Amino acid sequence: MTLTEISRAIARFLGFDPPTDQAAAQVILALIDALLIFGFLMLGVLVLIYVFRKIVGFIQARLGPRYTGPRGILQTLADALKLLRKEDIIPRAADRIAFNLAPLMVFLPAYLVYIVIPFGDPETGLVVRDLNVGVLYLLSISSVTVIGIVTAGWASANKWSLLGGMRSGAQLISYEVPMTLVFAVPVLLAGSLRLSDIVRAQGEFFWQWNAFRLDFFPFTLLAFITFLICALAETNQTPFDLPEAESELVAGFHVEYSGFKFAIFFLAEFGNTIAISAIATHLFLGGWKAPFPFLPDSGFWSLGWFFFKVSLLVLLIIWIRGTLLRVRIDQVMELGWKVLLPIGLICVTGVGLLVSIRPSPTEQAKQKVAVVSECPVSLQKDDGPFRWCRTHGRT
Amino acid sequence: MGEVIAFYILALIIVLGALAVVTGRNLFHCGLSLAAVLLAVAGLFILNGAEFLAWVQVLIYVGAVLVIILYAIMLSENITGERILLISQNRGVGFAAATLVFALIAFLGISLSGLLAGHTSSVKDPVLALLEGADSNVIVFGTLLLTRYILPFEFASVFLVIALIGALVIARTAE
Amino acid sequence: MMDREKLVGSVGVGEQTIRTETMEVSMGPQHPSTHGVLRVVLKVDGEWIVEADPDLGYLHRSFEKLGELRTYPQGIFLTDRWDYVSAMNNNWVYCLAVEKLLGLQVPEKAEWIRVLISEMQRIASHLVFMGTYGLDVGALTPFFYCFREREKILDLFEEICGARLTYNFYRIGGVSRDVPRGWLDKVEALCDYLIPRLDELDDLLTNNKVFLARTVGIGVIPPEMAISYGLSGPMIRGSGIPYDLRKVAPYSVYDQIEFDVVTHDGGDCWSRTWVRSQEMRQSIRIVRQCIEKLRQMPEPTFDDPYGPSTHVMAKVPPKPKPKPNDVYVAIESPRGELGVYMVSDGSEKPYRMKIRGPAFVNLSVLPAIAPGHKVADLVAIVGNVDIVMGEVDR
Amino acid sequence: MNDQELEQKIKENWGDGIVSLRPSLNGLEVRVTPNIFKEFARWLAADQEMEFNYLRCLSTVDWVQEQEIEVVYHLFSLRHRHHLVLKVRVPRKEPQLPTVSDIWATANWHEREAYDLMGVFFVGHPDLRRLFLPPGFEGHPLRKDYIHDIERFDDEFAEKIRRGEIQ
Numbered sequence A: 001m002t003l004t005e006i007s008r009a010i011a012r013f014l015g016f017d018p019p020t021d022q023a024a025a026q027v028i029l030a031l032i033d034a035l036l037i038f039g040f041l042m043l044g045v046l047v048l049i050y051v052f053r054k055i056v057g058f059i060q061a062r063l064g065p066r067y068t069g070p071r072g073i074l075q076t077l078a079d080a081l082k083l084l085r086k087e088d089i090i091p092r093a094a095d096r097i098a099f100n101l102a103p104l105m106v107f108l109p110a111y112l113v114y115i116v117i118p119f120g121d122p123e124t125g126l127v128v129r130d131l132n133v134g135v136l137y138l139l140s141i142s143s144v145t146v147i148g149i150v151t152a153g154w155a156s157a158n159k160w161s162l163l164g165g166m167r168s169g170a171q172l173i174s175y176e177v178p179m180t181l182v183f184a185v186p187v188l189l190a191g192s193l194r195l196s197d198i199v200r201a202q203g204e205f206f207w208q209w210n211a212f213r214l215d216f217f218p219f220t221l222l223a224f225i226t227f228l229i230c231a232l233a234e235t236n237q238t239p240f241d242l243p244e245a246e247s248e249l250v251a252g253f254h255v256e257y258s259g260f261k262f263a264i265f266f267l268a269e270f271g272n273t274i275a276i277s278a279i280a281t282h283l284f285l286g287g288w289k290a291p292f293p294f295l296p297d298s299g300f301w302s303l304g305w306f307f308f309k310v311s312l313l314v315l316l317i318i319w320i321r322g323t324l325l326r327v328r329i330d331q332v333m334e335l336g337w338k339v340l341l342p343i344g345l346i347c348v349t350g351v352g353l354l355v356s357i358r359p360s361p362t363e364q365a366k367q368k369v370a371v372v373s374e375c376p377v378s379l380q381k382d383d384g385p386f387r388w389c390r391t392h393g394r395t
Numbered sequence B: 001m002g003e004v005i006a007f008y009i010l011a012l013i014i015v016l017g018a019l020a021v022v023t024g025r026n027l028f029h030c031g032l033s034l035a036a037v038l039l040a041v042a043g044l045f046i047l048n049g050a051e052f053l054a055w056v057q058v059l060i061y062v063g064a065v066l067v068i069i070l071y072a073i074m075l076s077e078n079i080t081g082e083r084i085l086l087i088s089q090n091r092g093v094g095f096a097a098a099t100l101v102f103a104l105i106a107f108l109g110i111s112l113s114g115l116l117a118g119h120t121s122s123v124k125d126p127v128l129a130l131l132e133g134a135d136s137n138v139i140v141f142g143t144l145l146l147t148r149y150i151l152p153f154e155f156a157s158v159f160l161v162i163a164l165i166g167a168l169v170i171a172r173t174a175e
Numbered sequence C: 001m002m003d004r005e006k007l008v009g010s011v012g013v014g015e016q017t018i019r020t021e022t023m024e025v026s027m028g029p030q031h032p033s034t035h036g037v038l039r040v041v042l043k044v045d046g047e048w049i050v051e052a053d054p055d056l057g058y059l060h061r062s063f064e065k066l067g068e069l070r071t072y073p074q075g076i077f078l079t080d081r082w083d084y085v086s087a088m089n090n091n092w093v094y095c096l097a098v099e100k101l102l103g104l105q106v107p108e109k110a111e112w113i114r115v116l117i118s119e120m121q122r123i124a125s126h127l128v129f130m131g132t133y134g135l136d137v138g139a140l141t142p143f144f145y146c147f148r149e150r151e152k153i154l155d156l157f158e159e160i161c162g163a164r165l166t167y168n169f170y171r172i173g174g175v176s177r178d179v180p181r182g183w184l185d186k187v188e189a190l191c192d193y194l195i196p197r198l199d200e201l202d203d204l205l206t207n208n209k210v211f212l213a214r215t216v217g218i219g220v221i222p223p224e225m226a227i228s229y230g231l232s233g234p235m236i237r238g239s240g241i242p243y244d245l246r247k248v249a250p251y252s253v254y255d256q257i258e259f260d261v262v263t264h265d266g267g268d269c270w271s272r273t274w275v276r277s278q279e280m281r282q283s284i285r286i287v288r289q290c291i292e293k294l295r296q297m298p299e300p301t302f303d304d305p306y307g308p309s310t311h312v313m314a315k316v317p318p319k320p321k322p323k324p325n326d327v328y329v330a331i332e333s334p335r336g337e338l339g340v341y342m343v344s345d346g347s348e349k350p351y352r353m354k355i356r357g358p359a360f361v362n363l364s365v366l367p368a369i370a371p372g373h374k375v376a377d378l379v380a381i382v383g384n385v386d387i388v389m390g391e392v393d394r
Numbered sequence D: 001m002n003d004q005e006l007e008q009k010i011k012e013n014w015g016d017g018i019v020s021l022r023p024s025l026n027g028l029e030v031r032v033t034p035n036i037f038k039e040f041a042r043w044l045a046a047d048q049e050m051e052f053n054y055l056r057c058l059s060t061v062d063w064v065q066e067q068e069i070e071v072v073y074h075l076f077s078l079r080h081r082h083h084l085v086l087k088v089r090v091p092r093k094e095p096q097l098p099t100v101s102d103i104w105a106t107a108n109w110h111e112r113e114a115y116d117l118m119g120v121f122f123v124g125h126p127d128l129r130r131l132f133l134p135p136g137f138e139g140h141p142l143r144k145d146y147i148h149d150i151e152r153f154d155d156e157f158a159e160k161i162r163r164g165e166i167q
Helices: A003-013 A022-059 A075-085 A096-115 A134-155 A159-190 A195-200 A219-234 A259-284 A300-323 A329-357 A361-373 A387-393 B002-023 B027-047 B051-076 B091-120 B126-130 B137-146 B150-173 C004-008 C063-068 C072-079 C087-102 C108-136 C141-161 C183-206 C209-215 C223-228 C269-296 C358-363 C375-385 C389-393 D003-013 D034-046 D107-118 D150-163
Strands: C023-027 C039-045 C048-055 C325-333 C336-344 C350-356 D018-024 D027-032 D054-063 D068-076 D083-091 D096-098 D121-123
Touching: A022 A075, A022 A096, A022 A259, A022 A300, A075 A259, A096 A134, A096 A259, A096 B027, A134 A159, A134 A195, A134 A259, A134 B027, A134 B051, A159 A195, A159 A219, A159 A259, A159 A329, A159 B051, A159 C023, A195 A259, A219 A259, A219 A300, A219 A329, A259 A300, B002 B027, B027 B051, B051 B137, B137 B150, C023 C375, C039 C375, C048 C375, C063 C072, C063 C350, C072 C087, C072 C350, C087 C108, C087 C325, C087 C336, C108 C141, C108 C183, C108 C269, C108 C325, C108 C375, C141 C183, C183 C269, C209 C269, C209 C375, C269 C375, C325 D018, C325 D054, C325 D068, C336 C358, C336 D054, C336 D068, C350 C358, C350 D054, C358 C375, C358 C389, C358 D107, D003 D018, D003 D027, D027 D034, D034 D083, D034 D096, D054 D107, D083 D096, D107 D121
Parallel strands: D027 D083, D096 D121
Antiparallel strands: C023 C039, C039 C048, C325 C336, C336 C350, D018 D027, D054 D068, D068 D083
């Protein structure tokens, strides 16, 4: 059963038969999709936090949660409930509107990125909307987070949170630049901005995946590493957890937040961690593909492979968090602008040159795109390409 | 039907947001209203089938330009003391000028669209003809940018590089 | 270090300059990395510190006054609370001062036990430093490792005096009890256990690339400045001056013990951290020598290991009344020169007791070295002073 | 230099200002008058053979019977490794002494502490504020005749805070 089918089944249960009632069905289906994604996000974050606590506990020679539920698996839930029950404090000097709006502005992008991420092979329908500009969508949506963080820092009327918000904004913007550059590498290789196309453009063997592929060595590997570092910075993970560096800025931009709003920030942070791992999986690690062609990777196997790779990346992030310490803000900036940006440029230039010299993979990709667009199961129907061109260019 | 409803909702957001930007008293709220306007404009682009443009709009205007604006507000406003209040002084003149500019743009838009429609209907564009079968407007867009509109495109990039170097030069003299 | 004009900052071209405004930030007393209740009033220009003014007294408990109101043996109970991370040293310096006023000779075994325990306390204290300093610069994991190791030392302390934080073990004229049988073996086993752990800690923290990036060149104290500010302990040794009271003015039996005074010329936060990490190894060396020595001394002759023992305790009257005199006694505590200036007027209570806390003096250099650094560096610098507010405020 | 040599040297260079010179438990103890104190301290720090560059401790003792406050400096020379105890007494009614924080920076906070708790005014100190006790606190608690009226103190303090005189 696929995501689409689940949605349709629920819609049918609610009394909307999709084929007959088009407009309403669309809305209902979209809502159900949104709810499913939200459910996935919540569940994923709950599991992630539990795993995170256990693994960090293991690294730090302690036990982690133990008592709430079997092996402490309900601890996160208990904490979430605790946070929801807490008093919601708004500082007197705070800008109430912006203060209340900020958590939403941070959370929504973290939530919206899941729309384009295929959770497995899109042919089986494990994606909400496989947008044709998926990569661009990811970049632009995640760039909105900065505004939420800056607003949170400013609206709290607290100097620490202002400093934290400013730091965070500076960090996110700085790392978006090299990140955008290395995003271009898989796009160049696949000749498409669609995430599923990027995955399809990667080979069947694991050494043909973007991160390890030998024909573009070392540019793609460099791009992958750069992406990982940027991912750490974008999700505020150690060693780039300066925006909330508790030993310097107390808690950074969310120092004045409590209860539910704090929970939302927390949710967004961990949601982003999963999302960025998923994006890295699709862009560089062959998405839902098995490492060897003789291993099954269709249908629900694709789901399994995808989550396996995402988990590996998340584990890597947790491991780094348990090992490294925090760098200073100027060192963060230096790394971003003086090291990662040139590396990103080199990667893009190198891959671009190699692509233009070699027998064009773009052409192959185009053929694949054509094949994909004929796929009957694909939920996404592309709207008219650049309507202006079409209407005015023809006839 | 759905598109029409979406258009009116977006238009409402744009108009109200724009009004909030120019009449708001709290500078920071003005900035946030501007964000809403820009996002709604991106929504309009999507309605017109220009996804690429829409997300680039979000990426650049919301993710970069607006953040710079918010930074400027945050850094110049004294958070411990009184807040800076934005009071428009020449409302009448401003309104008149805005109306004039709006009328001009509307006139140009209407007349130009008619002109273009009449013009392009007779000429078959070779580039567009080549791309007839493509299914993603991104490819059309990219191809057009790097073939037909290569000169403006390169012009823009050279301009940006000049601006970048200029900013660096200004920043360096301070040291 | 940048000068102040540069710090306040002016950006612009030619004649036109934009002056940026400084912001006053109160760091602490409720701040995660001020080690208790230190408050630093900061003037910052963006992230740059222009001025740092420590505000003390949030943990002021007036021990000097309280000391005047207690008899000499009663005063020992107060000492545990000065520097609660290395309480044994506080006990020691207080007892030393009273013994010196009384002209008392401490039994040799007691001296060796004192040295042994004091060095173990030094390791424990430095472990706390390494852990919390890791926290300050953003590394959570070393904290747990350090505290795991420290627990083992505290377990051994618990075995000899029943307490884990406020020991009250040293007494005027010796120590309260002899060490139990088999305890020395446990200490030796601990030494064997600790050496690889310290190496691991160095790998994890001291020689970590990010740690180096955060601490090298930060909070540099030139040697002249260190002397002028009267810094002591790792703070002055990190500036390359081998000022260690155990060598410079040996007390107890330190003149019979072989060890090296660890110094580093860097003068920055990393040097001081490195000095501490090496000092732990030197302490282990001293502990081993003490064990060696104590093994040659008579075991307790009675069966109850916690019973009274004359060979670790000199004969002291229950209410000692030293002749009117004054004395300044200082020992090398983990933080540096911990001194007590004690004036007696012939009564059973000290007339005046002044505590010279090493962290207090070490902290006084902060306003001089903090400007020109970033807020994050201030955390690194304050953490590196290894302050214990109980002793700074007293 | 050992204590005898130190004594010799001080006797040679300083006449009237020296009140007493005697051995103590911490080496040579010199008591000087407040008049020559600053000059003497400067000489101790600067003289090549003395070079007392390290101020170990600065203490104050309230001799209430003599109506005097004694300020005690424990000095140490890192190069020559000799110790010296420098004592100076000031009248209790008007305890004033020139600062030595320009000679030994250690004295900066120690003098603030002494001012805070004992009420000795160090003339020329760059920043003579209370160190431990809050600004607006009255009296100097380490003096022998200080009586802390907790209720009066609390009320007055609360009142001052309410009026905004104290932050």
